[in-house]
Amino acid sequence: MFFKLNLTALAGTMALLAACGTKPDTAQKAAPAAAPAAPPNPDEVTVGAAQLQAAGVALGTFERQNMTTEVQANGSVEVPPQNRVSITAIMGGYVQTVAVLAGERVAAGAVVATLRSPEYLTLQQNYLQSKARVRFLAEDLERQRILDVEDVGAKRKLQQARADYASEQATLHATAAQLRLLGISVARLDATGQIVASVPLTTPIGGYVKAVNVNPGQYVNPQDVLVEVLNRDDLHLELKVFEKDVAKVQVGQKILFKIQNANRDEELTARVFLVGKAFDDDARTVRVHAHFEPERRDLLPGQFVAARIQTAGARVQTLPEGALIQAGDLSYIFRRVSQDSGRTTFRRVRVRAGQPQHGDVAVTILDPLPDTTQLVRKGAYFLDAELRKGEGGDE
Structure with missing residues (x-):
């Protein structure tokens, strides 16, 4: 009688254990499938603090300064006809x-x-x-x-x-x-x-x-x-300005110029005192004359120059040249979007860039940003290379 009861209890215990053993499998089968990871943003790149330091990446914001529009012109150092005799x-x-x-x-x-x-x-x-x-x-x-x-x-x-x-x-x-x-x-x-x-x-x-x-x-x-x-007492610049730019040039405007084929990279200044009133029929250019500021006695008549006539000015947002990545008609800059665990994420932003002046470039933001946005002012080419490296890995 006793033996029969023990068998019955043993059978119950084994059945209970079997039931407990099957519950984890059932629970595992019932668990929902994990959601797929979101694809990375193609305009974002994440780099570590050590990489940023090694690449010399510097952050900052926009600067506002007066930037001028310019007319490009070539010419030479000359003297007036009365100072030249044959x-x-x-x-x-x-x-x-x-x-x-x-x-x-x-x-x-x-x-x-x-x-x-x-x-x-x-x-x-x-x-x-x-x-x-x-x-x-x-x-x-x-x-x-x-x-x-x-x-x-x-x-x-x-x-x-x-x-x-x-x-x-x-x-x-x-x-x-x-x-x-x-x-x-x-x-x-x-x-x-x-x-x-x-x-x-x-x-x-x-x-x-x-x-x-x-x-x-x-x-x-x-x-x-x-x-x-x-007679070199009245040296001046004689520039040739193309027809499309003549209307922008006026007496009194400042000129920045460099002597071509010279060993020095010095940028000299002059100011317009005469704008021609007739076109050169062959080249469709107008002659513009300018006096040096200050007077230069070390230049020689006949030296060729490359000049930039500053025709207008406005206060605009600017960034250093090293902050922009040229891409055809548009350019790109990088803004900081997040920072976590020693790693920083940057996003590429489209801009329209003006002509560089003294190392700075006027930029027009196509996607509005607050003036306080942290931007990459130096090292943009490193981030662009890292971004392209990531694009290559995805392919």
């Missing part, structure tokens, strides 16, 4: 001496070369002969006047004497003017009667000799340029 021979002749070298400084009136020619001798001879004839005709005219007063001479002879005297005087004055153009002293010729074989060529302005194009013994014609002289 010395030629009034009459053809042979070069006897050359008195200057290229680069030499000369004063106004200085002799740069001397010429000689038989024609110079003939011209002085003609002057002396004409002068003697004028003296004879003056005396003859006086005699005819006396005779006319005494009613002895004919009226026709008086008129002829007067005409001959006036004609020869004109010849004398013309010959004297030619001698002065040649540089021969008429006063000395009158005083001494001595004919000289050579004539000096002088410079009408002081300055530096730009070029010497002759040598002794060479025959030169009146159209040949023998020596060129430049």
Whole structure:
């Protein structure tokens, strides 16, 4: 009887254990399936604090400053036409001496070369002969006047004497003017009667000799340029502005420019004082002239320049150039969106960028952001590289 009861109890216990063993499986089968993870934002990148420090990433906000719009122009350093002279021979002749070298400084009136020619001798001879004839005709005219007063001479002879005297005087004055153009002293010729074989060529302005194009013994014609002289006292910029930009340029605007092909990277300044009123028909450009600020004495006429004419100004939001990623017509910046457990998440934001000025760029935010938003001001290219690396991994 006792044995029968124990068997019954054992059977009950095993049934209870079997029931308990099946409950976990049933509960596991009844558990709902886990939700799939959300896909990462393609404009976000998360990096650690050590990476940010190694890449030199710096955060900050927008700055507001006056940024100008600019017109790009090329040109050169020039002098006005009255400060540039090309010395030629009034009459053809042979070069006897050359008195200057290229680069030499000369004063106004200085002799740069001397010429000689038989024609110079003939011209002085003609002057002396004409002068003697004028003296004879003056005396003859006086005699005819006396005779006319005494009613002895004919009226026709008086008129002829007067005409001959006036004609020869004109010849004398013309010959004297030619001698002065040649540089021969008429006063000395009158005083001494001595004919000289050579004539000096002088410079009408002081300055530096730009070029010497002759040598002794060479025959030169009146159209040949023998020596060129430049006066650098009025150096200025001469720029060529395209037709589409001319309306933006006005007198008084500031110009920033650099000398092309120069060893120095210095940016110089000038200010517009004259805007041309006619187009160059070939290039469709207008000439703009500007004075240096301050005056520059170390520049040379003919040096080419690349210039930026500052045409307008406005106070706008700006970021350093290193904060922007160029992407065609649009650019990108990075803003901080979260920070957790030593890791920071940044999101890419679309902007429209202006022209860089002094390392800063005016930006227009296409998706509005508060001015207090923490932005990446330095190291944007590192974050862009990390973002692209993540895009490559997803593919």
